Amino acid sequence: MDLSQIKMVVTDMDGTLLNSKHEVSPRFFEIFEELKKKNIAFVAASGRQYHSMVDKLDSIKNEILVIAENGALIKQQEKTLLTTTINQSEVHRILDTVQPLKNVHPVLCSQNTAYVGGDSNEFLDMLREYYSEFQIVEDQKQVVDDVLKIAIYHFESSEEHIYPHVKHLEGELKVKVSGANWVDISDLNAHKGYALKKVMDEFQIAPNEIMVFGDYNNDLEMLELSDFSFAMANAHPNVLKTAKFRTDSNDNFGVERILEKLI
Template sequence: MDLSQIKMVVSDMDGTLLNSKHQVSDRFFELFKSLANRNIRFVAASGRQYHSIVDKLDPIREDILVIAENGALVKDKERELLVTPIEHHLKNDLLSIVDHIEGAHAMLCGKYNAYFDGKSAPFLEQLKEYYSSYEILDNLHDVTDEIIKIAVYHSINAEEYIYPAMKGLESQVKVKVSGLNWVDLNHSNAHKGHALEKLMNAYGLKSHEVLVFGDYNNDLEMLELSDYSFAMANAHPNVKQIAKYETLSNDEFGVEHILEQLV
């Protein structure tokens, strides 16, 4: 494995760069300095909202590119490079479908603010981990903000209890199981692969110059773009099937293990 031509490193957050306690290691920040010294760009690519991502990476927030909300928002510092919202009428149709799924809780994700309703209150502490900027409203159907993602939460298993009811919508929206408890609904063109492709084109990068890490189904499209795609040991079976390589788990510093070889 020859990593000598890598010019960009792209990593998912939860289950990948973050450990099971949702923490970034000190070792990663040390390795980031080595990447920067070699003019290798770092991209944080997550289903999280923008504010939540940069809060986790606060020491380097001014030096990274961010793919947020599964690719619906891409930013370079304060500059928006890509925004792909869900059509307003479709947003309310999707909310109505979620309302009829037992145990499902919808969150609306604007570019910089999330919206919960009262039904999500019992899960508020869990939700705060992913949404650092939010409002609690009586009725999500009344939200007029531009929405770039609908995140649907299930306390037991989203792939088992939510995805079967949503997969029939895949001709209208991108439906992704993004974690044990989450199914995400985005515009059909809003996914990490589309966002990364835009960045690769903007910086003139080829597949052999990009290193990508992921662990769940919302990472599949971006993993396919790289000759050096890595599935975490804790990854979903679909990710291990698509990725060309495998590294250690997120709790065993799998990202750092490969970055040490890179630098």
Template sequence: MKDIKLVVADMDGTLLNSKHEVSPRFFDVFKQLKQQNILFVAASGRPYYSISEKLKPLLNDIIIVAENGGLVIEQEQVLISNVIASEHIAELYRLVTSIDNTYPIFCTKHCAYINNASDDLVQTFSEYYSNYILIDSIDEIKDPVVKIALYHPTNSEANIFPLVKHLRPALNVVVSGNHWVDISDAKTNKGNALAYLQNRLKIKPSETMVFGDYNNDLDMLKLATYSYAMENAHPDVKATANFSTSSNDAYGVEVILERLIAESRKY
């Protein structure tokens, strides 16, 4: 661990506990990471404004990979911005609004357009997409779409993914949570975002530590020698990661980072 220069953590199910909170323990650990000159990256399917709110005290010192890699931002400088080609949006709108019991959210850089959802669902979505506009028509979407998030009340992998997986490889389609499937531009994934950062910063996989819990984390886990699956992770993540840690409610990220800091201080 003594060679680690870059730590990357997913948010929901990983750094955030089941109440969607960042622990005070992490903020303490982060100070020590900074003292050891170890860079921290938050990599999430969440939009930039949501990640920023969760990690507000750290914004000047971290890089944010938002929308599964659709946006990469450092100190308000946009390093990567991928959008779904506008000619695909109408066809995708027709497809995703036709899937039973599925609620699409069209995510842009600054806000989310929520289509035909109940008040209760809007309340659920607002945890992730606090800047939102309710719409009834595609004509109301005014900005380039970075990602289409599809929500299913019980299980997205069983009920949504089979109906949209045919969009690959022209588009990236990934199960990002128990309730979520995300559709993005073909080159948008957390792995491509991490590869860009590793190249930009001249950091090797052997100097990289990554934490994840769901299938949208698989690509970035493969780019780190020190890849960790959370105890609560999807089976595919556990099969891909080189190591494991405790759950997001048992400080799985913090425990490993404290070990990393202890190792770093020996040298």
């Protein structure tokens, strides 16, 4: 595996760069300094909110590019490079579909905050890990802010309890099982692959010059853009099938081990 041409590294956050405690390792930040010396750019790409992502990467946030909300938002040093929103009528349609479901919690994600219902303290406690900024609203249909993504949570299984009820929206909207508990719905062009292709075009990065890491279905499109795509050992079967290479799990420094080889 010849990594001598790599100019950019892209990694998902949850299940990939973050360990099971939702932490970025000190080892990664040391590696990042070495990447900088070699002029290798770093991109964090996540379904997370932008504010949550930069909280995790605070010490380097002004030196990286951030693809947030599954590709609906690209930012660099607080400068917004791309936003892709959902039509408000579609937002209402999605809410009408999921609100009758039991124990299902939709989150309306905008650029600067998120809007949630306040009917479950257990959900709100969990949400704080993923959303640094959010507001509790009585009726999500009254939100007039531009919506980048609707993230829908179920405490047991998103694939079992949410996805079957929203699968029919595929084709008109991007529907992704983005984690064990999350399904994300966005505009057809709001996905990590679309956003990363924009970045690659802007920085003139070829498939053999970029390394991509992921673990779940919302990573599939961006993994397909790279000749050096890596699935984590803990990855969803679809990711293991799509990625060209494998690495260790997120709890066993899977990203860091490959980056050390790159360095």
